[in-house]
Amino acid sequence: MSIDNLSLLLPEIALLTLACATLMVDIFSNDPKHGPGYWLAQLTLLVTAVLVLVTYTGDSQYAMAGMFVSDAMSGLLKFAICIISLFALFYSREYLLRHDIIKGEYFVLGLFAVLGMLVMVSANNLLTVYLGLELLSLSLYAMVAIHRDSSSASEAAIKYFVLGAIASGMLLYGISILYGVTGSLELGAVAQVLEGQSDYPTLAIFGLVFVLIGVAFKLGAVPFHMWLPDVYQGAPTAVTLFIGSAPKLAAFAMAIRLLVDGLGPLLPDWQQMLMILAVLSMATGNLIAIAQTNIKRMLAYSTIAHIGFLLLGLVAGNAGGYAGAMFYVITYALMSMGGFAMIILLGRKGAEADQLDDFSGLAERSPWLAFLMLILMFSMAGIPPFLGFWAKWFVLREVIQAGFVWIALLAVAFAIVGAFYYLRVVKLMYFDEPREPDEPQCSTPLRTVLSVNGLSLLLLGLSPGLLMSLCMAAFSP
């Protein structure tokens, strides 16, 4: 392993360079709508995505003295992150313009967050993981607070920041312990040392607990989820949308890197820990979501429930399970993005459409938007033929094959509970009287992109084999 092979980092290098360029361009442009900055940011993401494709080989290759890895999983996840962020930035701009809080920093911060995600995805060293995580988190804290005049956003940012700091601290503490136990920071080496000891030291498990908490916090698994509802609700919807989409992919990658690549030999232990977290998450998320009247908050709890489901894939503890979890997280990112985009679309300046009542009678006001929302809700509830169904199916299949039938039954039971609040939205849209009669105003691009977003769930759901085989390939040796 040497410092060469820098070509593997090409996407990250390009992203960093262009992000800096974006910062400069935005500073010197005086477009009140920050058009140049925005377009350059989108171009950056596009270039990065292309570079990810170009440099993709499917083999595991290392760079920066083993700090950085590029493999099949990183390729797929990076590409997905770039594309999803591209959508997210588009939606964000619509929101920021509509609410007149657009700032150039937003896009730059978004790019840095993406850079952090890419670093997390490709991390092959405990410190690289931490580096990527911090880069992502710090960007997100700032993005939550982007609307400085909003007290709820500031409150959310502070909560996120403080709790995130605690979680980072724990993660770092866990990393230090692991370093102490194994004498290495490189994930492969850590695994090797642990593998060598049939009776691994208690201290390693002690470290594992802390590392796992770092992962659980980033994903938002119970009981490390408390930040999530408040941040989702308090942050501007654009930021919520951003947080709820691509960073989950990065968090998933972090979980794989740390738990599978680094702590694979401790699988029996973290498997059980994740099982507890998964069941708690599905229970708490689904049950509390029922009691919500604010749809952003409802989607926050729905996220927690989805994270529980995603963790089940990791619980399965084999390549199929990881592939299932990956399928799930990509699906989730698409659905969550669509859901928040719909809230953005229905909102007006000074009035967010974040109450459930805002969806009443949407079918009368705009049948097409109601239909898109129906796709999103059905997909989240896991109703065939939408993509969300296949995600649940994939994970459940792997969990059952791994022998955890009871946990699969529990998951199905909670999914049924969860169906209630998704279907309630559908019921509100189609069977209730609209509160205001006029059709929601939105720009044609927003409508189009949201249609693409929603229909993708239907189309991918009709032929789930493609995405499924990609996910399988990412984990096949």
Added chain:
Amino acid sequence: MADYLTTLCLIVVLAPLTGSMLAGLFGSALGRAGAHWVTIIGVAIATLASALVFKAQVFDGAAVLNVNLYEWAALGGISFNIGFLVDSLTATMMLVVTFVSWMIHVYTIGYMHDDPGYQRFFSYISLFTFAMLMLIMANNFLQLFFGWEAVGLVSYLLIGFWFKRESAIFANMKAFLVNRVGDFGFLIGIAAILFYTGSLNYTTVFAVVPSLTGTTINVFGNADWSVLSFICIALFIGAMGKSAQVPLHVWLPDSMEGPTPISALIHAATMVTAGIFMVARMSPLFELSEAALTFILVIGATTALFMGLLGVVQHDIKRVIAYSTLSQLGYMTVALGASAYSAAIFHLVTHAFFKALLFLGAGSVIIALHHEQDMRRMGRLSRFMPFTWLTMLAGTLALVGFPGTSGFFSKDAIIEAVHLSELPGAGYAYFCVLAGVFITSLYSFRLLFLVFHGRDNVDSHAKGHLFESPPVVVLPLLILAVPSLLLGLVAIGPLLFGGYFADAIHVAPAHDVLARLGEDYHGVLGFMLHGLMTPPLWLAVAGFIVAWYCYQLRPELPGRIAAASGGLYRLLLNKYGFDDFNQAVFARGARGLGGLLWRIGDVRLIDGLIVNGSANSVRRFSGLIRHAQSGFLYHYAFAMIVGLVLLLALFVQDWPALLAQYGLMQPR
């Protein structure tokens, strides 16, 4: 030759289907005339092609056609095919079905003239023709079952054709449910065949079944049943439903709620004979089980006599004919039981013609009287409707078995065959079929006298419009009268004694009553002369005399007899209480059970406890735990710490070792 026949068979099947689809899907575009033209042409083509198939099979001596057209599905090594088996039996049935159907299509133009559902009706009857053809041309049980269910479906649709009538809906529901009972048996029979022979193809099954003699199964308790008897009885239960044998006959009289052409086509001439056809087709199977044959014999005999008796007390013209149909189906069934399959099919064919004729004649009367069906409000119609009267008379003569008519030959052959049968129960059956002749004659002539002669009870309003029916109605009557009268003369020799069905019907030598009958058969004239000396003819004459005396000479007499006989009359009027029993026990019982399960199972347990109960507790619980989300930062941090501590407590078990590693404790 085989390709030629296959093509013809495809035409036979597809022409009515095409007609049906066109009339059904594009009925409003085609218009009324368009709808009847496409369907009539479709069925006419089918009839023509059937005639060619018949010619090839019967006169040109073509080999039996057994082809698989395509494999519909393959499951677990068993392939399900769609195919044709065409031999003399199939060819005969094809010709009868298409011809009668064609006549009825034509007749329908007149009968349904003013009905708003004109196109729908034509679509249905063509669809029926298709389904019936699929049934008889099948070369495997699956296709047989498809046709079986499809004709059942069309029958259901047509009984309830006037779906705004309460009674029609009741009747079609009843027909549907009763047939379900029969089909259940049929399905079990087919499943047993598949289980024991591993195939659904006729040829394979018939080749395998002889090896099953002696195999037994346990159905109830410890009683061992012969597998073959079990299969045959199960199949016959299906036939009992479709061919309306006691006690599954209850749907047929009610089916008269449908339009009269349907009563003629489906509920007299073709569909109800599907059971008879099926048993004849399965003759290699049924021959192996004397138990099943005895069962069939007894059921058939009971139906033949007791259902005929009910015809005597009916007032509705169509119901009289319906009970007559039941009774005649009983005759066919008896013939099957006596292993005289050819005689059964022979009677099936002749019956198809003269019963269709009688129904269409009744329909003609009904049209003339503006949909009046009660015979007490008819009488002396022969003056107004000479053609209808004459053709009905021809049908009646055939039905009662007047020497020389087709019915005479087929019925006599059955009676003689039963006489020769040595199965247990043959004595009872012989008594029933003999007595049945008298009853048949009695109700048939009663109908004739009440409608066309006797006292004129037509109300004056209707009388003003009394005319003979239009040509489209009368023409089919005249055409159908020909085979009703003459078919027997030409057909009896070859059909019964000439080895006509040799390629299709298999009879064990021990059961071969027709062969013994054939030893004494010396041509048509001899048969007729012999007939003059046997009891059936004199019984029929007696029936005629009684009917003439009671309904022509002394019309007040029947009422007095009815009043005097009291209980017996009421028993007949109540149809032996079958309907009341079914209504009280099965219908009310099933609804009661359903209601009970609904109230306790669904409303209380599932809705109350599981659905609403769990929903309520979920809502309560979720309301409770949402308070954990207090909004205070330190609560959140605390939750994380609690999670950390719990995980540590659960998973780090060896604390002393851990503390020792930190130097906080001496290692043990």
